[in-house]
Amino acid sequence: MRLRRSRQRQQRQRAATMAPAVNAAEAPETLPLAEVSQRRTRSGWRERERAGAAMLAQARRREMGLLIIALLVLTLLAGRLAYWQIWQHDLLAARADAEHLRVIQLYEGRGYILDANGNILALSVSRDEVIADPDVLRSVDALPQVAAMLARTLGLPQPLVQRELDVPGAYVQVRNAEQQLALLSLQQSDQVNRLIAAGSLPGVALLPVVQRVYPDGALAAQVIGFVQADDGQGQYGIEQQYNTLLAGQPGLLYTAVDAAGDPLATVPQRRTAAVPGANVTLTIDANIQYWVEQGLADTVRQMQADGGTVIVMDPQTGAILAMASEPAFDPNQYGSAALADFANPAVSSTYDPGSVMKAMTMAMGVESGVLTPNSTYDDTGAAVVDGVTLHNWDGIGHGNITMTQVLQYSANTGAIWAAQRIGDDRFTSYLNAFGFLQPTGISLPDEAAGARDQTSAADLTTAENAFGESIAVTPLQLVMAYGALANGGLLMRPYIVASVAPEAGGQGTATQYGPVVVRQVVSAATAQTVTQMLVTSAAESEAQMNLVQGYTVAAKTGTSTPDTSDPTQTFASVIGYAPATHPRFVLLVKLNHPRTTIYGGSAAGPLWRALAQQLFVYLQIPPDANGQPGG
Amino acid sequence: MRRRPNGTSEPAADAERSVWEALASPQPHGLRQRLRATLWQTRTVLLLSAVAVGLLALLYLHVVGDVALANSQLQTLHAQHTRLVRQDEELHQQLGVATSPAYIDREARKLGLEPTLPLPAPPLPIPPSVQERGATGGQP
Numbered sequence: 053m054r055l056r057r058s059r060q061r062q063q064r065q066r067a068a069t070m071a072p073a074v075n076a077a078e079a080p081e082t083l084p085l086a087e088v089s090q091r092r093t094r095s096g097w098r099e100r101e102r103a104g105a106a107m108l109a110q111a112r113r114r115e116m117g118l119l120i121i122a123l124l125v126l127t128l129l130a131g132r133l134a135y136w137q138i139w140q141h142d143l144l145a146a147r148a149d150a151e152h153l154r155v156i157q158l159y160e161g162r163g164y165i166l167d168a169n170g171n172i173l174a175l176s177v178s179r180d181e182v183i184a185d186p187d188v189l190r191s192v193d194a195l196p197q198v199a200a201m202l203a204r205t206l207g208l209p210q211p212l213v214q215r216e217l218d219v220p221g222a223y224v225q226v227r228n229a230e231q232q233l234a235l236l237s238l239q240q241s242d243q244v245n246r247l248i249a250a251g252s253l254p255g256v257a258l259l260p261v262v263q264r265v266y267p268d269g270a271l272a273a274q275v276i277g278f279v280q281a282d283d284g285q286g287q288y289g290i291e292q293q294y295n296t297l298l299a300g301q302p303g304l305l306y307t308a309v310d311a312a313g314d315p316l317a318t319v320p321q322r323r324t325a326a327v328p329g330a331n332v333t334l335t336i337d338a339n340i341q342y343w344v345e346q347g348l349a350d351t352v353r354q355m356q357a358d359g360g361t362v363i364v365m366d367p368q369t370g371a372i373l374a375m376a377s378e379p380a381f382d383p384n385q386y387g388s389a390a391l392a393d394f395a396n397p398a399v400s401s402t403y404d405p406g407s408v409m410k411a412m413t414m415a416m417g418v419e420s421g422v423l424t425p426n427s428t429y430d431d432t433g434a435a436v437v438d439g440v441t442l443h444n445w446d447g448i449g450h451g452n453i454t455m456t457q458v459l460q461y462s463a464n465t466g467a468i469w470a471a472q473r474i475g476d477d478r479f480t481s482y483l484n485a486f487g488f489l490q491p492t493g494i495s496l497p498d499e500a501a502g503a504r505d506q507t508s509a510a511d512l513t514t515a516e517n518a519f520g521e522s523i524a525v526t527p528l529q530l531v532m533a534y535g536a537l538a539n540g541g542l543l544m545r546p547y548i549v550a551s552v553a554p555e556a557g558g559q560g561t562a563t564q565y566g567p568v569v570v571r572q573v574v575s576a577a578t579a580q581t582v583t584q585m586l587v588t589s590a591a592e593s594e595a596q597m598n599l600v601q602g603y604t605v606a607a608k609t610g611t612s613t614p615d616t617s618d619p620t621q622t623f624a625s626v627i628g629y630a631p632a633t634h635p636r637f638v639l640l641v642k643l644n645h646p647r648t649t650i651y652g653g654s655a656a657g658p659l660w661r662a663l664a665q666q667l668f669v670y671l672q673i674p675p676d677a678n679g680q681p682g683g
Numbered sequence: 684m685r686r687r688p689n690g691t692s693e694p695a696a697d698a699e700r701s702v703w704e705a706l707a708s709p710q711p712h713g714l715r716q717r718l719r720a721t722l723w724q725t726r727t728v729l730l731l732s733a734v735a736v737g738l739l740a741l742l743y744l745h746v747v748g749d750v751a752l753a754n755s756q757l758q759t760l761h762a763q764h765t766r767l768v769r770q771d772e773e774l775h776q777q778l779g780v781a782t783s784p785a786y787i788d789r790e791a792r793k794l795g796l797e798p799t800l801p802l803p804a805p806p807l808p809i810p811p812s813v814q815e816r817g818a819t820g821g822q823p
Contacts, residue, residue, distance in 0.1 A: 164775075
């Protein structure tokens with residue numbers, strides 16, 4: 053009962069609260085609730101529909117307005133976009149490319165130069181040099197600290213480094229006490245990089261450079277040449293002759309880079325592969341080259357000569373085993389060398405060879421059939437040719453002597469006698485056949501051809517050429533010609549490059565170079581005959597100082613005085629091959645203007661003998677003379 | 684107390700409320716319903732688009748992150764390669780020096796070794812008579 057009353061009370065209260073919302077006029081009529089509801093719904097809905105339609109129309113107008121504005125804005129933007137993307141495309145693309153695209157050169161390194169045994173004669177090494185911005189150092193007041201740290205790392209005196217850094221401007225390369233770029237080792241680079249990363253070296257950076265290094269120093273410097281540091285071009289010698297092959301071709305990488313300048317792998321890259329430099333292997337044997345250079349330097353010093361040249365060649369193949377000249381230079385420090393020392397006199401300098409040419413004259417005569425080793429003539433000590441009197445070197449007449457004795461006494465008149473029987477034309481033909489008056493074709497730059505005196509009459513020139521005057525030859529031409537005598541009359545082209553091989557991973561195949569027969573100059577019998585003449589004359593003349601115990605040696609001395617006003621200015625030389633029974637090497641020793649003694653036998657002979665002894669041992673050549681000197 | 688049309692008695696407030704509920708109920712041809720349906724569809728499309736864009740962004744960031752990581756690794760490997768190349772060059776240089784005849788000669792002498800053959804042989808004296816006669820070419 054109580055619960056019912058409570059519910060009724062609640063219903064009354066609810067009705068009272070709802071009452072004001074009902075139309076007061078209709079309330080007394082007490083219309084059915086559904087009709088009230090229907091009426092109210094209809095009228096409210098119409099009103100709302102009308103209001104909604106008005107709002108919709110208004111919204112549509114606003115939308116249209118906004119659409120038009122948006123379209124205008126979009127049109128403007130599209131126009132602007134078209135302007136930048138179409139009309140200004142190239143300019144923008146170029147600017148963008150310049151901002152983040154780089155063409156990076158990819159170096160594969162210059163090839164090695166190796167000796168015949170694979171020892172490294174030249175290689176390229178990447179090093180870092182230290183660069184700094186002195187303005188930055190001064191602005192942060194860190195110059196003394198940076199100088200101290202760099203000095204400690206580089207092993208240089210601190211005052212020197214501080215002086216190097218304390219210069220006006222914004223860029224400096226740190227140099228050592230010799231004013232050369234301070235190039236860092238790998239460990240030093242690591243240390244400096246750590247300091248830079250730690251922020252201890254403000255305004256300091258490392259710049260990689262490629263340095264050409266010659267581990268043997270001056271060894272074979274004139275054969276090898278050097279690489280110019282500023283443009284990486286080979287100069288002189290093999291470095292110049294094979295520059296293109298040694299250098300290879302740098303590759304190109306077109307890529308975007310990050311802020312540090314490192315290539316980004318996240319963007320498309322275009323790459324042109326680099327061609328690594330080829331390795332050039334020489335026929336030079338570094339050990340023989342070293343003995344030759346040491347001996348030549350000592351001899352030049354002892355003989356107070358201006359310089360000299362030594363060549364060792366294998367007569368069977370034409371391979372050059374050693375080629376040295378004094379004065380030489382260190383290609384690691386080519387900047388401090390004299391320009392004249394860069395050239396290789398063994399191939400680019402000519403000289404009057406002197407009496408060493410008499411062996412050629414005898415070979416021409418024997419081959420022509422106009423003389424034999426036993427042919428005799430009356431040596432009066434002088435001969436008149438074209439009105440000019442030519443004397444023996446000592447002015448002595450030896451009477452009736454053989455051609456072998458002509459070599460033994462080095463009688464000029466005997467050579468003239470032989471040349472007159474050979475004849476000018478045939479003599480000239482033989483000169484060419486022996487390889488004189490033309491480059492040998494060796495793969496070295498600036499090779500000279502040589503020349504004959506053109507100012508005198510032909511018969512006088514021939515007579516003088518017969519004993520090695522009025523004709524200019526290179527040391528290599530002479531070695532080549534003697535090589536023919538040693539090799540059964542077969543003239544071999546001298547060569548100094550054994551192979552050119554691509555670097556591991558490089559394209560192409562190795563190119564091997566081997567013996568090249570130029571021509572048969574004289575018959576094997578003639579070569580044998582002249583060899584025997586040389587062996588005999590060497591054994592019985594002043595040249596016997598060149599002989600080596602147990603070996604047959606075919607050798608000839610020569611002394612020429614191109615400047616007749618000063619007969620002491622001579623070219624003194626000894627050339628020969630051994631063992632004469634089966635020659636393994638041709639050896640030329642030539643001194644320029646020796647002053648201690650001016651003659652070939654006494655000035656160049658001792659070195660010839662010492663080097664021949666070394667070669668017999670080193671090349672393991674068995675004795676061929678039963679312990680008798682000179683066979 | 685008011686009576687309902689079916690004869691049952693209900694409060695007037697309840698009737699009023701049902702009117703409004705009827706108004707609020709979905710009507711297939713009403714403007715509000717159309718707008719509301721459109722709104723729901725738009726919301727759904729936007730939501731799905733946001734999810735799709737989010738997924739794509741996530742995928743893109745993942746790929747970019749991977750590539751950036753690979754790029755960083757590539758640069759590290761490149762630096763290591765450069766260092767190894769330099770190390771190789773330095774070792775070759777040391778090898779070149781160690782195999783050079785001059786170095787071997789120097790080290791051998793330090794160990795007390797001497798060349799078996801003296802270089803060069805001492806020059807032989809030329810007789811004074813020969814030196815005095817001078818030279819005019821073609822000498823020995």
